[in-house]
Amino acid sequence: MAESKKFFAERDKIDYLLQKGYRITGVTENVSGAFVEFTKTDxxxxxxxxxxxxxxxxxxxxxxLLNKQKF
Structure with missing residues (x-):
């Protein structure tokens, strides 16, 4: 899969969780990428x-994350 298609797939997953009421509550980075933890706000x-x-x-x-900190 082309790099851009991978990005769009990952972006869509992030957007989907944010639209469903989740917030980013943790990030763990390592050599294989980042593990982003989402927690539902309800x-x-x-x-x-x-x-x-x-x-x-x-x-x-x-x-x-940076845009959320501004508010």
């Missing part, structure tokens, strides 16, 4: 973890 506190491998998707979730 009373269930459900957790999901995505393994983000592309550099562009790591930049994407980083920009989301």
């Amino acid at each position: 009373s269930t506190k459900e957790k999901e973890t995505l393994h983000i491998m592309t550099a562009d998707a790591r930049k994407y979730f980083s920009s989301i």
Whole structure:
């Protein structure tokens, strides 16, 4: 799969979880990418973890984190 297709797939997964009411609550980076932890903001506190491998998707979730801090 082309790198851009991988990025779009990872970006769509991130956007899907954010639209479903999840927030990024943790990030663990290593040589194989980043493991991004999402926690649902409602009373269930459900957790999901995505393994983000592309550099562009790591930049994407980083920009989301930085924009959230401004508010």
